[in-house]
Amino acid sequence: MSEEVKWNKTISDVNDGILSNLGKPHPMFYAAWIASIICVIIGASTWAWEISVGIGITGKTSPVYWGVLITDFVFWVGIGHAGTLISAILFLFRAKWRNTVNRSAEAMTVFAVITAGLFPLIHVGRLWLALYWFPPLPNTNNIWPNFRSPLVWDLFAISTYLTISLLFWYMGLVPDLASIRDRVKGLKRLVYGVMCFGWRGTAKQWHHYEAGYGFLAALATPLVLSVHSIVSWDFAMSIQPGWHTTIFPPYFVAGAILSGCAMVYTLLIPVRKMFRMEEFIRPEHLEACIKLTLLTSTIVFYAYAVEFFVAWYSGNAYEWGVFEKRAIGPYAFYFWVMVFCNCIFPMIWWSKAMRNNVAVSLVVAVLINVGMWFERYNIIVSSLAEDFLPGSWGHFQPTWGDIGLTVGSFGWFSFWFLIFCRFFPIVSMSELKLIMPKPLSKKH
């Protein structure tokens, strides 16, 4: 990040370069979009099947009452972490490189959290009841939700996070929407004009905007850290071995950032290609993203190690039983996939050449996503499958229902993300201009 970016563009090229590409994406875009629609159809029909028949179409059983769906939920919430992290925390740290990737990262956050939010509803099977009884709504029964349940915390955390991420994302979009408004005619102009609230770009507006953006970033920072902590409490608050550990909140947050950054990278590469953004999303920015990923990967590695150490050091047979089985038991495959994808493969990024090799880095980033999915799967399934009483032990086998819903969630996410890319600037133009050479009459 210390290296100076070699810009061969000026701020005058920004709007042209970014907006002109919105309307004519690469054919790859349409292929991806159709693929995502097919996935959504698969997911939606699986969901319809589930609603009409019962949650039993998934592989969940006793004792593994949570399975792939909650894995998906945690995975998507985790993905949803990078956006606000990059936007808010790196904003506060004044990391310049974030200005090129923050928009797509935020969009990713919003859609990932929306996707994640679907899973609890899918997961309960009878979503209409959950919708009524989770939030503290007035009712004729005089009964309220239980604020001592981590799931209610989750409801508050996720919905707050979604709202704040959405606001943050949209707030960043406002000046850019004004840019689009100023380039288009007719109805489009009206639509974009309404969407940007009639942003004019006066110094005063920028003044309040900056202040608001700063406060929002300051609010979002603890929020980012809290959300995945709260998600981790879904597990850590129960006394299940493998779940009941104090390391979970930081471990989950690190994991979330790892998966989020990897996902940002995974998304940026094709999107950059589809919308010809190579000039603005420079290799230096991608490399910075990779460095952050690498950092979190080492944190996650550490967390895995500590988890095992504590389980062993505790001398608790139940705790160690779960971890032992994770590593060498029936779920060992998932465990080692997770270790290799999240901890071992990213190590090649210590080499600068590898960091800058897009193909290799993309593969590693995708592998990290796979690994992070398996991490959640591991935590959920292997802890539940064999816990305290051997007589209650069981096994989990994902079914087509699980797979369909997971595929659907990826489709649903990509569908919205691609729509976003098609109609909104995927690079924050106003913020990009800030990190480009300033338009000065006298060259210093």
Added chain:
Amino acid sequence: MATVSKSFSHLARLIMLMALLFQSGCGRGQKFWTNWWTPGDTVDNVGYHPDQPIEFPHNIHVQKLQMNCEYCHSAARRSSSAGIPPLNTCMGCHQYAQTDKEAIQYLNSKWKAKEPVVWTKVHDLPDFVRFTHRPHVQKGVDCSECHGDVSQMTTVSQAKSMQMGWCIECHQANQAPISCVTCHY
């Protein structure tokens, strides 16, 4: 100016829609804020007064004849359900009394055919609610506290909402148990 008036008319339309929705949520037996949001007992059924095979005059039996509720609903003290009297209870008197009335003739025909009279339930709790009359009657809760003043009715209409909140209010006020298992198991 046109835009302004347009936005006004838009606003007015919005308000009208809201009012319509509000009104619908405030229909008979519906409280806007509470009933709108809850599943299940959206409508509290107060005033529900279904047609019955015969117009049984509770008022005459209670007021004029001074009959006790438990004379006919004899199971209330001993059982979860109060019980609807079997036909032989009716026929005990009506073999002789008022035999010229149309309703009594109906009863008589049923009695002869050994067919039961099929009544329509008025107070119908969901099946997951395990209400029992027994402790309430033994505690001395008057029938009318839940069923309204039946002595003024012919066939019964529902007087109280019989929603959970209504139960809970009374239980809380009387230090009756309010753990969930009191009614749900």
Added chain:
Amino acid sequence: MRSIDSDLRGLEDQREVFVTNDQPFESPAKEFVPGPLYKNIEEVIPELAESQEIQDASAAKKLPVDRRDFMRLFSVSAALASTACVYRPVEKAVPYVEQPKDFVPGVANYYATTIDRVGVVVKTREGRPVFVEGNPEHPLSQGSPSIMAMSELQALFHPDRRVAPQIQYGTNRRGDANWDEVYDRLGVRLKDAKKVGFLVKGTTGHGVQFYKDFLKNIGQSEDNLYLYETNGIYNAISEAHRLAFGIDGIPRTDMRRTKLILGVGAEFLDEGVAPIFEQKSWSVGHTFRNGAKGRFVQFESRLTLTGGKADERHVIGPGDELAVTLAVVDSLLKRSEAKGTAAEKANIRAVVDAQRSLIDSTKQRLKLSDDLLNKLAGELLSRKSLVQVGESGAISPNGTLVQLAGIMANVLVGAYAERLQFFDQGWFKSPGRAGDIARFLNEGKTYDVLFVVNVDPAFTMPASSGIADILKGRSIISMQSMPCATDTYAEFALNTHNPLEAWGDEELVAGFWSLQQPTVRPVANSRQPEDILLWAAAKMGKPMGFEDYRSYLRDKWKLVYKESGINKDFETFFKAIQRKGFFVSQLSKRDMPAFGTVAERFQPLPLKSGMRLIAHLDSKLRDGYGADRPVLQEAGDGLTTITWDTWVAINPNKARELGVKYNDLVVVKGPGGSFEASIYPLPGLHYDTVAVPRGRGQKQGLSRITDGVGVDPLVALVAEVDPLSGDPVTSGQTVEIIKTGRRYRLAAMQKHNDIANRRDIMPVYPLAVAVANVRKEKDLDDVPDLYPSLAPKEGDLRSPNSYLFPDWKASTEYRWGMSIDLERCTGCGACTVACDLENNVPQIGREQVLIGREMHWIRVDRYFSGPVDNPEVSYQPVPCQHCNHAPCEAVCPVYATTHDQEGLNVQTYNRCVGTRYCANACPYKIRRFNWFTHKWNVMGDRPIDRNPRALNPDVTVRTRGIMEKCTLCVQRIREGKHNAKQQGRLVFDGEIRTACQVACPSDAITFGNLLDPNSRVAKNRKDYRAYLLLNGKPELGEYGLKTLPNVNYIAKVLHDGSEGIAAGDGHDRSGAPGPAGGHP
């Protein structure tokens, strides 16, 4: 169950009402008369009012909960659409026309009757049986029903019960008929018949006499009656006693006073002579009580529930029971202190000497050392001992000789002299008759007309016995309460009453009569078999002079009445019997003659070599009688936990040797045929043992429950009978196990079989430790509070360390708790069955069990430990532990599971949204989730319309998406509390019994009020061996998970070789059993 007296008061009047309203005999009803119409039935099943036929599947079988879900959605959307007021669905209330006397709607009535040779009390609501409880006063059931008796509920309302008799018209046409036609045609058929025979389910009651009378009446020989009892042990014991002493009958055993039981293939905890009675006696006499514990040594060839409870277990080969018993007899004979007269000893010695080579070769083969046998003989002779022999639920050609050898051993250990086995206070009557089956198989073809009543010979007899030929050539009248294989051969397939609808009686013990009476109006247009015969006799012009079987029974009971010399009139007597359910007049007395000469009859058949099949009775389905009851299929086997399937159990080491694994499909090829089933490597089997349960593999199309379930192992056998008892042989024939290379998964409920070194789950106490601490108490509730400042103040009614709910309105009257004695638990699974039936727990079928979604609220964990060839077996029934610091409660987002003031952890079904978080948080994993709408009418992979009338109206039926779990039978608690409150008192100890407690034949489960210091459960909780599952050792300051359950366990006691020292203080108090004397 509530106090019997108050419930049964005036019952006889009610019975009269019942009888007079029953279908009159003179004019058989044209139509099926529906059960009593009352609004409560209707509340539960709205369809009932309309659909009167049991089979009416066309009516939408949606249960209320689901409909309400729909209405909820609908009403919400309707409200949003601002339509007019939406009312809830309209339901009808239908009162009686004439309400029976003593009937209060919503209040249960109890009827005492006898089912499955067990005295039971049937709880009925609005005229429907809803639960079968044991009759606490009945000496043989002592309050526990048998599994089979409980599950009769499902048979009664079974969807595959026929609702009309079937007649075969000519060769091709077969159709439903009405009863008039049946009587007419039956009369004609009987008139024409030259020889009429009866094959009748074994009974000890007046039924035998009735059939004899009937045969006599139509001019046939009484010998044409054959009693058929599949459990060979009755005939074997009875015949052995006839050979030994010249008296038939089965001696009563007194296991309460026995200090040492030597079992050789003993099966008294599986399917013994009187299983409930024997389990009760065993649990009293042989579990750790008052500082002493009986000893039980078992030799057996397959692992049985009985062997699982043995303190010392030796593995022998299939069929070695005879030689091993003789070896024991031999060792006993060698000792001077052996009991028995010189003559008896000489008789016995003659047998032993004749079998010397057999004994020696077996001892050598099994590596049974003389030391072991001598030590055993010494032990047997030094204390009150009993030898129980059997063949692990199967019948071998030497079955009777095994019993004979057992008698010899008992004579020598003095069991008869000590009155541990006796005939002088009644004796068990054998429901079968020795030789009947062999006779039937020989003579069967000589009959024109053969009645088959309530037995299914076509399925339960091996095909090689030629049963099909016997049934094919004749006019068969099959009278069955459920469709069975025999029906397919029948000219008349008549649907008869379920035991819950029928009259009958049993003389279980000579001089002890139990009455069977209807508890419900017939639900499926069925008839009592005896009534059919009476009417047919009348049709053929030879009336027997009885209106119906009830009057016949009354007539016979007049004899009992006369004998008893009661000074009340007969009507009073009979009404009292109906109320009580049984009658003990004068227990018949017999003097024990000396052991006779048996040597010439003692001709054992040689054993086969190689791997031998043991086709044993299934512990749940028996011979297949229970196979069409989903609850029994789903309850699974106690040892393998396999549901809905037949398995081939072989020793795991043998399996490795053969190269087969768990779930490998193999062909078991026997001399008579072969069958395919999957391997279950079961520890503790002899290497030559191939144990396959019977009862499954029924003919297709009989019942949707049995279709496609398992295989029948009997097809592998060639025809052979025990020459002495005449029972068809089901074990001991050589089979070959051939790999198929295919796999077929067995739906075993338990996936992990050992305890994974987690001894704290099931601590055991060596006997010496248990004895030393027998008077010590511990307070499991003495747990320091996290917030000491919140603890109750001085003078509070609760104990100062009560953590229950400091500062909260916890009840000061009740805190419900349960105690489960692992020392007594035999793993029989009766608790699971009872719970399923009481709490409307759905059965879900094989596919779902394979995934692991069985719904049992109480599961019985079975752990093997120790060597594979001879493991130690431990059981642990796990219901909801009702933790006071319940991990499940805090995590529920919608308060669907909360804590009751009385310590219950309660689940509110209608509030549950199905996050399943509670189930994850539960360390015991006892919560069950409705993955689908299993309900009553859809059962997993079997779309079956079960009858909603078989549901318990006191328990909500759960729809999909709802978590459920053990409630400690809160409906029973409520009932008990209301009753107590009405009388202005607290519930007294034992007044409320949970379903599992009722069903537990060994009284391992205690339920009651923990706040009452004198209650049994509170005392059990203070027992030195008591512990809370996963809650560490509070006495050492380790609190484990600190979930603080209200359910506690009592640890097992192991004989550690110190049993000689065990006879310490507290021993032999009040006749308590315990090892007597010093160790030899």
Added chain:
Amino acid sequence: MKRRPGGVLAVYRYLDQLTDAMKKIKGRSDFDDHEVFSPTSYHEIEEAADYPPSPVRYFTLAGALTGTITGFTLALWIDYDWPLVVGGKLAGLYSLPAYFIVGFELTILFGGLMTILGMLVMGRLPNPKQRILDPRFTDDRFGIFVPNATLDGEQANLLKQCGAEEIRLIESV
């Protein structure tokens, strides 16, 4: 409706020229109500304009405090409305640690919402009455609009001196 007066719009290409102009016109009464346009938020502009601290922070504070209070009140009130014991934990203040989550989340939520509101209110957004003076201000050009000025006035001169690329008269806004 009252129209706002027209004025002079100067368009700048370079940031330093703009800040130069801004510094020069700062505090001058004839430049009252002038507006500066920028495609992005350069710190140089803020420094040159030297605005007082944005009052958006009060909005944030008010929102955050409301959120905290709402969160705790909601949870506690609901608990006392029907105190149910779960997991051996008493309802109400005994379970306070659990309610910090709700309190925290609502703090953030309300704070965030109020921040946005504050930004909109203080930035006079949305305001359909205001006209877009030049589309290039959201692209790469800077501008200063001085109301009530004319093309040949002193204000225009000053702006031009600072290097304005273009000076236009805006009739009325």
